[in-house]
Amino acid sequence: MSGPNAIFNARGAWSIFTFELLRFMRTAFQSVLAPVLTTSLYFIVFGAAIGSQMPDLGGVDYAAFIIPGLLMLTLLGETTSNASFGIYMPRFTGTIYELLSAPVGTVETLLGFVGAAAIKSLILTAIILATARLFVDYQIAHPLIALVYVVLVAAAFALFGFILGVWADGFEKLGIIPMLFLTPLTFLGGTFYSIEMLPAPWNTIALFNPIVYLVSGLRWAFYGTGDVGFGVSLGVTLGFLALCTLVIAFIFRTGWRLRT
Amino acid sequence: MVPRVDDPILDIRGLCKTYQGGLKALDGVDLAIRKGEIFALLGPNGAGKTTLIGAVCGLVRPSAGTMFAFGHDLERDWRAARRRIGLVPQEMATDMFEPVIRTVKYSRGLFGLAPDAARIEEILRSLSLWDKRDTQIRNLSGGMKRRVLIAKALAHEPELLFLDEPTAGVDVELRKDMWRQIGALRDKGVTVILTTHYIEEAQEMADRVGIIDKGRLLMVDEKAAMMARLGRTEAHITLAAPLAQMPAALAGYPVDLERDGGLLVYRGGDGTGKGRAEVAALTKALIMAGIDYVGIDIHESSLEDIFVQLIERREVAA
Numbered sequence A: 001m002s003g004p005n006a007i008f009n010a011r012g013a014w015s016i017f018t019f020e021l022l023r024f025m026r027t028a029f030q031s032v033l034a035p036v037l038t039t040s041l042y043f044i045v046f047g048a049a050i051g052s053q054m055p056d057l058g059g060v061d062y063a064a065f066i067i068p069g070l071l072m073l074t075l076l077g078e079t080t081s082n083a084s085f086g087i088y089m090p091r092f093t094g095t096i097y098e099l100l101s102a103p104v105g106t107v108e109t110l111l112g113f114v115g116a117a118a119i120k121s122l123i124l125t126a127i128i129l130a131t132a133r134l135f136v137d138y139q140i141a142h143p144l145i146a147l148v149y150v151v152l153v154a155a156a157f158a159l160f161g162f163i164l165g166v167w168a169d170g171f172e173k174l175g176i177i178p179m180l181f182l183t184p185l186t187f188l189g190g191t192f193y194s195i196e197m198l199p200a201p202w203n204t205i206a207l208f209n210p211i212v213y214l215v216s217g218l219r220w221a222f223y224g225t226g227d228v229g230f231g232v233s234l235g236v237t238l239g240f241l242a243l244c245t246l247v248i249a250f251i252f253r254t255g256w257r258l259r260t
Numbered sequence B: 001m002v003p004r005v006d007d008p009i010l011d012i013r014g015l016c017k018t019y020q021g022g023l024k025a026l027d028g029v030d031l032a033i034r035k036g037e038i039f040a041l042l043g044p045n046g047a048g049k050t051t052l053i054g055a056v057c058g059l060v061r062p063s064a065g066t067m068f069a070f071g072h073d074l075e076r077d078w079r080a081a082r083r084r085i086g087l088v089p090q091e092m093a094t095d096m097f098e099p100v101i102r103t104v105k106y107s108r109g110l111f112g113l114a115p116d117a118a119r120i121e122e123i124l125r126s127l128s129l130w131d132k133r134d135t136q137i138r139n140l141s142g143g144m145k146r147r148v149l150i151a152k153a154l155a156h157e158p159e160l161l162f163l164d165e166p167t168a169g170v171d172v173e174l175r176k177d178m179w180r181q182i183g184a185l186r187d188k189g190v191t192v193i194l195t196t197h198y199i200e201e202a203q204e205m206a207d208r209v210g211i212i213d214k215g216r217l218l219m220v221d222e223k224a225a226m227m228a229r230l231g232r233t234e235a236h237i238t239l240a241a242p243l244a245q246m247p248a249a250l251a252g253y254p255v256d257l258e259r260d261g262g263l264l265v266y267r268g269g270d271g272t273g274k275g276r277a278e279v280a281a282l283t284k285a286l287i288m289a290g291i292d293y294v295g296i297d298i299h300e301s302s303l304e305d306i307f308v309q310l311i312e313r314r315e316v317a318a
Helices: A010-026 A028-053 A062-093 A096-101 A106-135 A143-167 A171-191 A202-208 A210-223 A230-254 B049-057 B078-082 B100-110 B117-126 B142-154 B172-187 B199-205 B223-230 B274-288 B303-317
Strands: B010-018 B024-033 B038-042 B064-069 B085-088 B160-164 B191-196 B208-213 B216-222 B233-239 B255-258 B263-268 B293-300
Touching (some): A010 A028, A062 A143, A096 B049, A143 A230, A202 A210, A210 A230, B038 B049, B038 B199, B199 B303
Parallel strands (some): B038 B208, B085 B160
Antiparallel strands (some): B208 B216, B233 B263, B233 B293
């Protein structure tokens, strides 16, 4: 059989994408409410209560200063867990047999799973950004760059989550990476402070934390200032994206943990 | 020893699979499947049935060998081949929290077909699932869950359907119902390859039978031919009075005296009814010779007997 479907199964990718999104929607209430509530608490505690006692950082009001970091915190955590669960569940329940026996290749699978996970956390991030408006008055200096940047980060961490979901052989492992690495690194990644505020040698050590570059990049898009240049942030993001893509290419080529 | 098949729908040659850790699940399997037939793959647990199906369907990466389906190389041209192949797995793997109809529609899309509400309804109705279409799969009984798996496999209208133990854990009534379903599929021209533990099932439905053990196909043949070649008739004739020795009148019949001469046992025939005719002649010969009897038990060997014999013979040889 010839035709475009012989090369790329667009309907297959679309089916995975919509099936995954519908699955998210079933739990939409919990999956939106919890992060919005948590982030609101951050705004109240750090933004309103503590922030009012803080000096401006780089000319930015403290409550506004923490917005990019909090967005990143949600974006990284949610994207990773959405994507990892998305592919882990079929492996766990055995329904992956269907995916493996279907005429869908790497690209369709990724577009479906990774796309759905990224879209869901992007929607969530937008909701949180809108919620922030209730607490803080902020202006976004480069809205288009911010949007593109956030999409890139979502794509990168959705790929990362996918890898995690393929690697994990139990629910513990699925939870441990976000809890043990992602959340602490984001907290230490300049969400609530500028790296400059750290004493030596911590300000240098902090630069080994990749999340610093992500938070800084988004902060630059918001306010025109960051801990590092935006070019560096973009480079780190694209580098991470490329790395995850390579790992996934390896997974699909060898069938690692997917095909016996 | 495998007879060639003209223009096979599936052509497997030299298929090997060695799992990590060294388990050799498939050891040089050659198999050609005809269009429109029901082929039953029989074998004990761990014989390689599921691995063989997995290799064709893309779940298992073969270590060696070639596979062609519809003339497409399954390794190179898998997209074109897979969209015409359906799989009902042995494990009851379902999206528990999803309603029936959504997962069936999903399956159709996954295989690249445009949505078709009428076709989905037809499939669900044919499996008596239409009334349950909005029920979450976790709330269905085991038999109904298996039907959902079949509906999913049929959603993209495959021409070649694999059923891995379709009636495992299914009650008798449902099993008979499943046989009717499979028969209906064959009538529509779908080629069916099934594995089963119930040899009765293969005997009932299959056109051809393959017997697999330890990763090797021991025998592939028409069910009828296999029965004719390996089938036997066994008749137990209980005599009114024991015989001390075999009467001359019975010379030429494949009979033995057992239980101190009280039981005359016939073992012969071939699965085409020759045995039954010979037993009838034998009873007349007994009467002519004045030997009285009080009971006759006659047993035609089933596919199961043949299967057990084959596997056991191999165990002894090994």
